[in-house]
Amino acid sequence: MERLDSGSAVPPHLRGAIVALGNFDGFHLGHQAVAGRAVEWAKAEGRPAIIATFDPHPVRHFFPNLPPFRLTTLDQRQRIFGEAGADAMLVFHFDDKLAATSAEAFVQSLIDDYHAAGVVTGTDFTFGKGRGGNVGLLTQKGQSLGLRTEAVEPVLLDGEIVSSSRIREALQTGDCATAAQFMTRPFAVEGMVQHGDKVGSDIGYPTANIDMGKYLRPAYGIYAIRGCLPGGRIVDGVANLGIRPMFEPPKELLEPYFFDFSEDLYGQTVEIEFIQYLRPEAKFDSIEELTAQIARDCEHARQILAATPRLP
Template sequence: MERLHSSAPMPAHLRGCIMALGNFDGFHAGHQAVARRAIELARAQGRPAIIATFDPHPMRLFRPETPWFRLTTLDQRERLFAKAGADAMLVFDFTRELAALDPLAFVRLLADWGVAGVVTGEDFTFGKDRLGNVGVLAQLGATIGLVAQAVAPVTSPGGEIISSTRIRHALQSGDCATATRLLTRPFTIEGMVQHGDKLGRTIGFPTANVDMGHYLRPAYGIYAVRGLLPDGRVLDGAANLGIRPSFDPPKELLEPHFFDFAESLYDQVIEVQMIHFLRPEAKFDGLDALMAAIAQDCADARQILAGTPHLA
């Protein structure tokens, strides 16, 4: 799996590719349908298959004050795209210059890179002021030999269109089950384990502190989680996500405590899957009350995770 950038020429062995084109933050079931169609076309025609994404997200460029909302990092997307069967990931460096291109200039840019075909979702827009849509893409592409197809939205069993916005709303309300179903895997936060104040170990519940970075902030509270370690091990645990109201000073962190695990994880990059929201954050009157609540959270998380299959 190769990672390409729009600032560099397309490698010769990937020219003539079929490209799945979109932002694909989350790479949920709808995004996967677009990628699957592009890869099917590529394989049928004996061409390379590339999945493209944009970084930064266009909203970050035009509305920099927007709270963090990412569902995946580029590293996570690269692994997801590889698992889907793509030969490469292309990262469009989303600059004001790229955003200012008119639709025809953008389509010509694709052709200059040697893109033979493009697959998008039906809601895909592009070019200055988002004047380009799937109809414009197909019309302009036909004039220069670039084939374009659009994939219809994927709906959930209730008939609602699967979207990153819907997934974000689910996570912000603590509905991990809906997010998992729409993503086809749990929402997963990846980060380096930091040195903290080590308060958890003093009360018998050591935690691996992970900064939230640019991820969407799900509902603050206590979660049943699974940790994925660099060596492939999977650990069950309970985590606090929030500002730790029982401690001073407040500091936003994801703090997973992994059951029956005593090894050091400092300076390792781990993934934490958010499996189930247990309860909101709370402030307790004294250490004994806090420890009793954590013990109950761990018991509840163990029970939930025992009945939850592993999804990657």
């Protein structure tokens, strides 16, 4: 699947597309409904389907000092959008220029610059300077310009609106199950394996250390996890996310330990799926107590993962 940047020309074969428009961080059930309608519409008319997103998130642009809250990277979104049936991902770079663009001018740009034939959004979608545009304006302006529009209602699950904010709340309390239910997949962190202090290796549990970067921080603690390695191989394991209270100095890391695995992953990119929260971080009186607890954590994680089907 192709990735288009908002500063580049749309190639001829992707013009006249039906565009799903939103932030789509997390790409949860509500986002999937919007994108699914765009893909369905595009197929019905023999048009390309494009899913558009914004980077950085508009909230990050206006409030740069907020704690990390990202649920997916652009690379993850590109893969997920492709699996959803899109032909391309369009990335709007959210900068001062875009922030100052009026809602009317943005709609005009969808036609003039991106050659969209139709746009699908959620009913709560807002856009343009000062969030001055909404679905009503998009429809009205679109009609005058020949741009067709559709809006998809929010998705409810057990009477609750599915939203990225609700997913973040769940993860921050260690509730991986709710996050996975809303996203239809586990929350996953992708990053390059870096060299660490070799503490895990010294105690018999070598870890693949990953910097959390701009991802949301789920609750610190121990998790049953799955890792997707280069080439698509899936491995089970357990991970510590936090500041390692047994060791000095405190250092925030995601440290997955993969079961029955001894290969060198340094410098390679892996993706870690958070399957279930096991316990908070803790400081033990000795390394022996720590290793005994890790062994119990591994056994607990193995039991959980054995009962948790892997996604296709």
